[in-house]
Amino acid sequence: MIACISIPAFPLRAALRNRADVRGRPAALAPEAGEQPLAGACTAAAEAAGVRPGMRLSEALATCPDLVLVEQDQAGVEAEWENVLRRLEDAGFAVESSEPGCAFFETAGLERLAGGLDATLRRALAAVGPVWEPRIGAATRRFTALAAASVAPPHGIVVVDDDESALFLEPLPLDLLSLTPERRGELSDLGIKRLGELARLPGASVADRLGADGREAWRIVSGPDGKRVEARRPPSEIAEELEFPEAVANELTLTRALVALLERLLVRPERADRAPRRLALAARLVGGGSWRRALTLREPTADAERLRIALTPKLAELTAPVVSLRLELGELTDSVGTQAELVRARGSRLRERLREGLRQARVGVGLEAVCTVVEVAPWSRIPESRAILVPRDD
């Protein structure tokens, strides 16, 4: 069986986790800067007041004047979703993440261990935790499992047997398919609003009329999708974060902070001479939102300068002043194929001595004894705003 674990409106739930002031009030996700002014996912209170996801903001605010628009917390969503996936992995599930709030796993390996399908699925619900109100659908096909999870109640399980699959999918809406709004509108104009109605059409006619994505949607609904779960490998990563005494917006300061973070990460003992292939830069913004950019390197490297060159352009994409900056090094791999050095680089012995001296100072005085001075606003007229002290580990 394939199980789909679903947490509806996950980005909204994650954004509301630290907003005690919004609890119980009608709230909706605000659009990101540059996006169309449409309301995102809504809380039950907002839906009860008539607000719907995708509604124009002006219309939503007119419908519900008390509506609270919650800023998207991209980094928070990723972090919370990663925690959910890790809890599932800790409970023994090999999960494939589809998007934040939706993951698949195969139950076969765990059914014996847990004592049956139902016990396995209950175990997954318990692993996610009640606060997220997860629900699970299980079926022999991926898409049916997703559809079953979409109709399951909070903390509920819906299992669809293979011979009931067509009957189960028949009345469900087309929203479950990843179709573009235009394609969905086109189908709606043709009077096709349910999965069963789409499945009954001849495949060739669907392909003629709707093209490749329509044909793909038809195949998912009507035939065996044959797609198995491709469980992810739990990522190995290390992260460092720097909190600023006050919000920082200028690029020079941010670049210096980035260099300080890189220095701190590269000397972390758990890196064990491995080089990162994936980098992620995240920031908490002054207004309470967050920002995150990830990039994958063509080849793993632990060279601070190359990492800095790869990351610095991302800082220009920041949308607001930041109060903390976080850098993650992921997919750490053993370096292979690099030419070993025949002669030790100049100054390496001195650096070793210096490192040993710093280590001794830290042992004697404390962890915060050795810091790097990072100039953050050298032009400031206020002396204490010009530079900050960042503790270092090497």
Place this chain on the structure above:
Amino acid sequence: MVADSRKQGDSRPARRLNEPQRALVVTRGVGRGAEPVNVNRLAVARVREEWRVVDRWWTEEPVRRRYFDVVLESGQNAVVFHDEEGGGWFTQRGA
């Protein structure tokens, strides 16, 4: 058990460099014309320079300071300022 490597990343707040330190200052005169004559129990031999810093008046934490670059009788140089917003005298390096 999968180790939660995210927990390994720690967040340590950075500290400001050259934070003002509260100082014991005796002045000659009062109000705007007040001039330091004794800093941390050391007499002031000469006031080398005096200037004002007014900044961040648009924020909730405005800065209004009157700085003095002084030479103490011991030969040391020191920079002290009077905080015109919150009151009190401070010494500060890097000014």
